[in-house]
Amino acid sequence: MDYYVQGIFMLAGINLMAVLGLSLLTGFTGLFSFGHAGFMAIGAYASAIATTMLKLPFVAGIALAGVSAALFAWLIGKMTLRLKGDYFCIATLGFGEAIRLVLDNFQALGGSRGWPGVPAHTTMLNIFISVAIGVAFLANLVNSRHGRNLIAIREEELAAQIAGINVARYKNLAFVTSAIYAGVAGAFLAHYMTFIQPKMFALIKSTELTIIVIFGGLGSISGSVLGAVVLTFLPELLRAVDKWRLVAYGAAVILIMISRPRGLMGGMELSPRGVKKILAERRAKRAAAAANAETASAEIGSES
Amino acid sequence: MSERTTTLSPGSEILEVRGLTKRFGGLAAVSGVDFSVREGGIMGLIGPNGAGKTTIFNLITGVYKVSEGSVLFRGEPIQDREPYLIADMGVTRTFQNIRLFKNLTVFENVLTACHLSASYTLAEAALRLPRFRREERALRDKASELLKIVGLEDRAEVTASNLPYGLQRRLEIVRALALDPKLLLLDEPAAGMNPDETEQLMRLIGELRDRFKLSVLVIEHHMDLIMALCERIVVLNFGMKLAEGVPDEIRNDERVVEAYLGAPAGGK
Ligand SMILES: Nc1ncnc2c1ncn2[C@@H]1O[C@H](COP(=O)(O)OP(=O)(O)OP(=O)(O)O)[C@@H](O)[C@H]1O
Ligand SMILES: [Mg+2]
Numbered sequence: 077m078d079y080y081v082q083g084i085f086m087l088a089g090i091n092l093m094a095v096l097g098l099s100l101l102t103g104f105t106g107l108f109s110f111g112h113a114g115f116m117a118i119g120a121y122a123s124a125i126a127t128t129m130l131k132l133p134f135v136a137g138i139a140l141a142g143v144s145a146a147l148f149a150w151l152i153g154k155m156t157l158r159l160k161g162d163y164f165c166i167a168t169l170g171f172g173e174a175i176r177l178v179l180d181n182f183q184a185l186g187g188s189r190g191w192p193g194v195p196a197h198t199t200m201l202n203i204f205i206s207v208a209i210g211v212a213f214l215a216n217l218v219n220s221r222h223g224r225n226l227i228a229i230r231e232e233e234l235a236a237q238i239a240g241i242n243v244a245r246y247k248n249l250a251f252v253t254s255a256i257y258a259g260v261a262g263a264f265l266a267h268y269m270t271f272i273q274p275k276m277f278a279l280i281k282s283t284e285l286t287i288i289v290i291f292g293g294l295g296s297i298s299g300s301v302l303g304a305v306v307l308t309f310l311p312e313l314l315r316a317v318d319k320w321r322l323v324a325y326g327a328a329v330i331l332i333m334i335s336r337p338r339g340l341m342g343g344m345e346l347s348p349r350g351v352k353k354i355l356a357e358r359r360a361k362r363a364a365a366a367a368n369a370e371t372a373s374a375e376i377g378s379e380s
Numbered sequence: 381m382s383e384r385t386t387t388l389s390p391g392s393e394i395l396e397v398r399g400l401t402k403r404f405g406g407l408a409a410v411s412g413v414d415f416s417v418r419e420g421g422i423m424g425l426i427g428p429n430g431a432g433k434t435t436i437f438n439l440i441t442g443v444y445k446v447s448e449g450s451v452l453f454r455g456e457p458i459q460d461r462e463p464y465l466i467a468d469m470g471v472t473r474t475f476q477n478i479r480l481f482k483n484l485t486v487f488e489n490v491l492t493a494c495h496l497s498a499s500y501t502l503a504e505a506a507l508r509l510p511r512f513r514r515e516e517r518a519l520r521d522k523a524s525e526l527l528k529i530v531g532l533e534d535r536a537e538v539t540a541s542n543l544p545y546g547l548q549r550r551l552e553i554v555r556a557l558a559l560d561p562k563l564l565l566l567d568e569p570a571a572g573m574n575p576d577e578t579e580q581l582m583r584l585i586g587e588l589r590d591r592f593k594l595s596v597l598v599i600e601h602h603m604d605l606i607m608a609l610c611e612r613i614v615v616l617n618f619g620m621k622l623a624e625g626v627p628d629e630i631r632n633d634e635r636v637v638e639a640y641l642g643a644p645a646g647g648k
Contacts (some may be wrong), residue, residue: 223505
């Protein structure tokens with residue numbers, strides 16, 4: 077494969093890793109975060125410390141990235157998840173920016189000038205394997221009682237509580253899990269770029285991740301996969317229009333969201349079970365319409 | 381279906397509310413209310429709009445914090461517990477303004493609420509280990525069976541928000557039953573139903589009570605339903621208990637007629 081195209085695929089895979097976690101948080105649990113670039117930063121720096129200063133293998137770096145992101149998320153979740161949705165969202169935004177500012181001023185790790193010389197351990201193969209594991213884990217999670225509890229929180233939080241779901245605990249579970257995905261994505265990014273700098277993890281990165289989740293369709297794993305690939309390639313394809321690249325990117329996203337307001341996949345899944353569900357729903361809708369028509373005509377009949 | 385072991389003899393009280401008070405700022409929505417529900421009984425809670433009926437449900441289920449007084453479930457105080465723990469103990473409810481998991485199917489609504497009947501961990505789910513598969517199958521069987529009992533099985537794949545109104549209320553009741561409750565609180569289950577549907581619902585509530593050995597506390601404005609269904613009735617007015625007794629006593633109680641029924645005995 078072309079070296080350049082291969083690079084974009086790797087970036088798409090790295091984005092996808094972070095997006096999968098955010099998909100769990102936003103798409104399935106209904107919580108918005110604008111600080112996930114912060115968890116990517118934690119993962120990137122933690123893994124770089126592991127592979128350069130501690131001379132550990134890349135796997136250990138990835139593990140350390142996940143664990144450190146999880147720790148931060150757990151603490152922040154404990155403090156902020158009791159807040160109402162909007163406040164939680166603002167708190168995550170503050171966290172993301174705070175992490176960036178701390179790294180900016182942390183000279184031992186290169187400060188704002190960045191940190192060169194991270195080994196190039198990221199490959200097509202190890203990204204592919206990790207993303208595959210990430211997708212499988214997410215799919216198994218959302219099709220279990222734990223995943224259904226998260227979806228219940230998104231749908232109707234009060235009813236979820238009354239149904240015996242420990243809402244605070246499950247929200248934190250979603251938050252920590254999503255942070256692990258972001259941390260691991262950060263580790264791959266660091267070892268792909270071989271150079272990390274705090275400004276790579278600014279608010280715009282967090283926003284981009286959330287846009288991808290919404291673009292792919294909330295509550296759909298295949299939508300997130302599709303969204304991450306399309307929206308990583310799109311800016312590259314738009315290089316032709318140079319200066320207007322970001323404008324064209326924005327316009328393209330807006331156009332697609334207008335034509336498909338619920339995102340590319342609109343909450344549906346591209347899987348045997350998902351397709352079956354779409355078909356069953358169509359059938360049920362037709363049956364219900366028929367039944368309603370029948371009762372309506374019966375009522376008219378009995379009245380006359 | 382898993383059976384909770386009953387330690388109390390029939391005839392004892394499953395729920396006892398003592399001096400229950402809730403203030404919102406200066407307004408006492410509920411003040412000093414006492415009553416109790418007998419194990420296996422059906423109790424009615426009636427009163428004019430704004431009397432504090434829903435507030436009492438919110439206090440019992442832990443949605444609101446109690447200002448004063450206590451709520452005892454099987455003799456155990458529960459007024460300081462989190463809602464999910466109270467649900468886990470066997471107290472559950474439906475909502476006056478329906479709160480279904482709207483974008484999920486009928487089946488998924490019930491399946492979600494069955495979660496307490498399974499105990500597999502996150503790791504077991506992620507790796508699809510045998511216990512996950514086994515318990516998941518049991519959950520699905522349980523959800524199907526519940527839908528069959530209330531006659532929603534042919535709507536299993538319909539999205540909840542597309543159900544007709546009466547069936548949405550029915551779905552809320554099954555979702556509550558999925559928790560294997562001991563005490564079921566129904567907040568205006570017949571609201572918006574025609575007389576036919578109301579009649580059916582009444583029969584259903586009675587059947588479910590017998591089948592699942594439930595105790596029921598029901599709020600309603602349909603007096604026919606309340607009078608026919610309930611063994612005892614508590615009447616609330618301005619947050620205070622106005623009267624309590626069997627349907628005949630309530631129907632003929634002058635204060636109740638004046639404050640709420642607003643018509644001679646037997647009327648609506
Ligand atoms: N969260 C709240 N904050 C402030 N006031 C409240 C709150 N919840 C209820 N109230 C007030 O408490 C009083 C009792 O309300 P409640 O909903 O319990 O009445 P209700 O008996 O259920 O009436 P209805 O028959 O109309 O459902 C009302 O005056 C209401 O405005
Ligand atoms: Mg009410």
